[in-house]
Amino acid sequence: ALADEGDNILLPCPGFSLYQTLCDSKGIEARFYRLLPEHGWECDLEHVRSLVDERTKAILVNNPSNPCGSVFTREHLLEILAVAEELHVPVIADEIYAHMVFGGATFYPIASLTDTVPVLSVGGLAKQYLVPGWRIGWILIHDRNGVFSAELRDGIERLTTLILGSNTLAQSAVPKMLNETPPEFYAELNATLEKHADFSTQELS
Numbered sequence: 001a002l003a004d005e006g007d008n009i010l011l012p013c014p015g016f017s018l019y020q021t022l023c024d025s026k027g028i029e030a031r032f033y034r035l036l037p038e039h040g041w042e043c044d045l046e047h048v049r050s051l052v053d054e055r056t057k058a059i060l061v062n063n064p065s066n067p068c069g070s071v072f073t074r075e076h077l078l079e080i081l082a083v084a085e086e087l088h089v090p091v092i093a094d095e096i097y098a099h100m101v102f103g104g105a106t107f108y109p110i111a112s113l114t115d116t117v118p119v120l121s122v123g124g125l126a127k128q129y130l131v132p133g134w135r136i137g138w139i140l141i142h143d144r145n146g147v148f149s150a151e152l153r154d155g156i157e158r159l160t161t162l163i164l165g166s167n168t169l170a171q172s173a174v175p176k177m178l179n180e181t182p183p184e185f186y187a188e189l190n191a192t193l194e195k196h197a198d199f200s201t202q203e204l205s
Contacts (some may be wrong), residue, residue, distance in 0.1 A: 061077075074108050096137070
């Protein structure tokens with residue numbers, strides 16, 4: 001929907017392998033920008049700059065990160081947005097692990113930090129609500145200045161018909177899950193995740 005065959009999209013390395021699979025299936029070149037382990041797996045923004053050309057259609061930012069487990073600070077997200085604005089490249093934000101943070105980290109939706117850079121935010125129920133089999137997700141279009149073409153929305157809608165979607169019974173539960181889940185659920189989930197992470201680190205060290 002965003003890129004044509006022969007265009008390119010910037011992807012994080014290391015990153016979720018399905019990104020490249022999806023690019024390859026559409027004839028889109030995947031260009032990988034480095035994440036820096038010595039800086040908490042932040043994006044190497046100079047490397048990003050070196051990869052952009054006239055056929056670059058987006059930079060994908062995965063935060064919180066799979067597989068690195070990092071959570072970007074507000075300051076680093078603003079740095080990413082500054083580069084995206086400088087290079088006139090929209091952001092695809094994979095935020096499927098939104099708010100699933102611990103250890104003092106804070107999650108910031110990247111679209112909430114800009115009024116100028118267009119952002120496609122990808123989210124879903126699978127991780128935070130522990131229902132991966134339901135296959136329910138969404139794309140939020142943040143385009144305050146009308147940068148995206150009208151065809152983008154149509155293209156996204158067409159893409160949703162290519163994959164077998166979730167059943168209507170599961171879909172009917174979504175409003176109540178999003179609006180009526182008590183805050184204690186999220187706090188207890190993150191506390192459990194932190195406990196398991198600490199245990200795994202201790203046993204594998």
